[in-house]
Each structure stands twice: as structure tokens, then as C-alpha cells.
Amino acid sequence: MFPVASQMEPERLQSQKPETGNWKLQPVKWHTDVVPRSLAREQDILKRSSPKRPPRLTSRRIGIHTSSAGGVQNAAERAYRLGCNTFQIFSSSPRQWAAHDLSRPDCDAMKKLRDKYDLKPLVIHTNYLVNLAGANELFLKKSVETFRGEIERALALCAEYLVLHPGSFRGSDREQGLMRTTAAIATAAQGLDLAKPGLTILIENTAGAEYSLGGSFEQVAEVLEYLRNLVPVGACIDTCHTHVAGYDIASPQGMQDTLKRLDETVGLKNVRVWHCNDAKAARGSKLDRHQHIGKGSIGLQLFRHLLNDPRLAHAAFIAETPIDQPGDDGRNVAALRKLAKK
Secondary structure (H helix, E strand, C coil): CCCCECCCCCCHHHHCCCCCCCCCCCCCCCCCCCCCECHHHHCCHHHCCCCCCCCCCCCCEEEEECCCCCCHHHHHHHHHHCCCCEEEECCCCCCCCCCCCCCHHHHHHHHHHHHHHCCCCEEEECCCCCCCCCCCHHHHHHHHHHHHHHHHHHHHCCCCEEEECCCECCCCCHHHHHHHHHHHHHHHHCCCCCCCCCCEEEEECCCCCCCECCCCHHHHHHHHHHHCCCCCEEEEEEHHHHHHCCCCCCCHHHHHHHHHHHHHHCCHHHEEEEEECEECCCCCCCCCCEECCCCCCCCHHHHHHHHHCHHHCCCEEEECCCCCCCCHHHHHHHHHHHHCCC
16 A cells, blocks of 8 residues: 555545445445655655756666656656656546546656656556455446556556555455456456556555455465466565564564565565555554654665565565655655665
């Protein structure tokens, strides 16, 4: 999960309604708290002078979730000025069903800037309202339609990855939720060619909240197995989610054991994106509250290891850290870059 905008409580989605139809949503718990982010508080980097020299980069792809305020192409410029060589965005509002259309000039401008600055991969995070495991038929239908729009916009932007939370199966059982998620993704992608342009759907692990899919590596692997012959698919592993779900990634031995388990289930080669977030909450708490790199209950050692493990050299490392003070985004990117040895 990515921290943006205002706080969302676990039960909050029950107040969200589609544009048409009379129905009642059941509370869902697959969203845990997210940390507020504000472009104003960040003091938009585009308002500053353009840097006189390119940022110092490493051999690893390091970036952060970046605002697309003022046009999606602006996200690429912001990412470059923050010292990134990869980045993540929302392709539309993350908490509204209605999506704005992307214009062809904006998409072309985004591609031109990505080529100019060597920004790759481009990762898009799916709308928070989407729940493809839900038992409510009207909500599920709306989610499928919205997710198809996410795929279409990802294709228009030439994105490499589209990150999706597998969803909440509240009102049914886990197996039914898993089957709904699989069928919904296949339905949303029907008639769209993802493989040729190189778009891969990434299933993100979750913080382990009740009724959520993806709270363990085994559950992520299970979703991938069901989807493997339907769409290009891989995994996104969030360090905060992993920690609060109960895995030991803070101690040296725990870190080794956890990576071994991840390799045996999901496969390290299938983890295309790491969401690099420290945690405010304790291990096993199920509370998804992101913290600045090295300032939380995980600490720096995990991020240092991930960024220098040769088995992970293919992956992108993207922070979704809070903005508490002006310049926090730049400091978190710099903290990750500093940990990479080359």
C-alpha cells in the first residue's frame, strides 16, 4: 500500500459508492492506515530551479512514488529532480471511481522525458477502491471496470508494471476470494495485449489484515500461480507490509530466513519491484504505517542488504515514505542511494 493524501481507516471504504445504482457496501478491511502526503507540504520541486548537473546514480534502479499534479508528464520531471532513475505514480485519482482521460500529448511528453532521463521502469499503483476479491457483485463489477481502465492507461503510458493489491474476501472464504480475483483480472484484461508492449501486473503483499489476500508469501505465490497462464504477472514486495505481517526482516538471521522463504515461495526472480518503506508499527502488528528510511522499527540494514544483493539486481526499489517536512522525498531517495555500494 502506498501513503498518499488523507488518512484512510480500515472501514472507510463502506462510504464509497459507485456512480449509479442503489446498493449497500459491506465494510472492508483490506486497506490499513496510510500516511498523509501533500504536494504543498513537499514544496513542489518543479517550482525550484532546474538542477545544473544530473543527479548521482547507482547501478540499482531507485525511486519514489511521485506526484503527477499538473499533468502526468510532470511526474517524470519531478522524479529526475529528486535523483531517481525509476518512479511510481497513480494514473488517476486513487480514491475516485471516475478516472480522467490521459491525452496523447501528455503520454508522448511522459515518454520523451523518460527516454531523456533514462527513467525505467515506470510503475503504476492501482486505485485504492479496487477490490477484485469482493463478494458484493455490484462493487466487484465496478472494480473490474476500474481495473480495466488502469490497464488501458498503463498501456497508453508505456508502463512496465501495474501494482495491484489482491483484495479482501470479506463475506466469503479465502478460496472464493482467490478465484474471484483471478477471474476478475482475466476479465479486465480480456482483449488487451499486455505481453507485446511489456506490461506486467504485480501482485503486492499485504500487511496481513483480516480477510485480506496476500498477507503471506505463500498467498502471493498462490495468486501468481493462478494467473500465470492468463496475463504477464510478477510480485511487488513491500518491506513495511512484510514486517508488520510478522516476518523478521530486522535481524541479520531473520532477514536471511525471510528472503529464503520468499525465494522458495514467490521466487526472488519474480519480485520485480520492492516498495522500500520503514515501519512505524511493531513487527506482527498488522498496522500499515510507513516511516522514513532508517527511522522506524525495521532500520537501515535491511535496505542495505536488498540494494546490494546480486539476486535482486533486476528489481526496482521504490519508496512510499511520508512527507512530514519539506524535502522528505529527496532525503528518502538519497538515503536509499547512499546504501547502494555501486
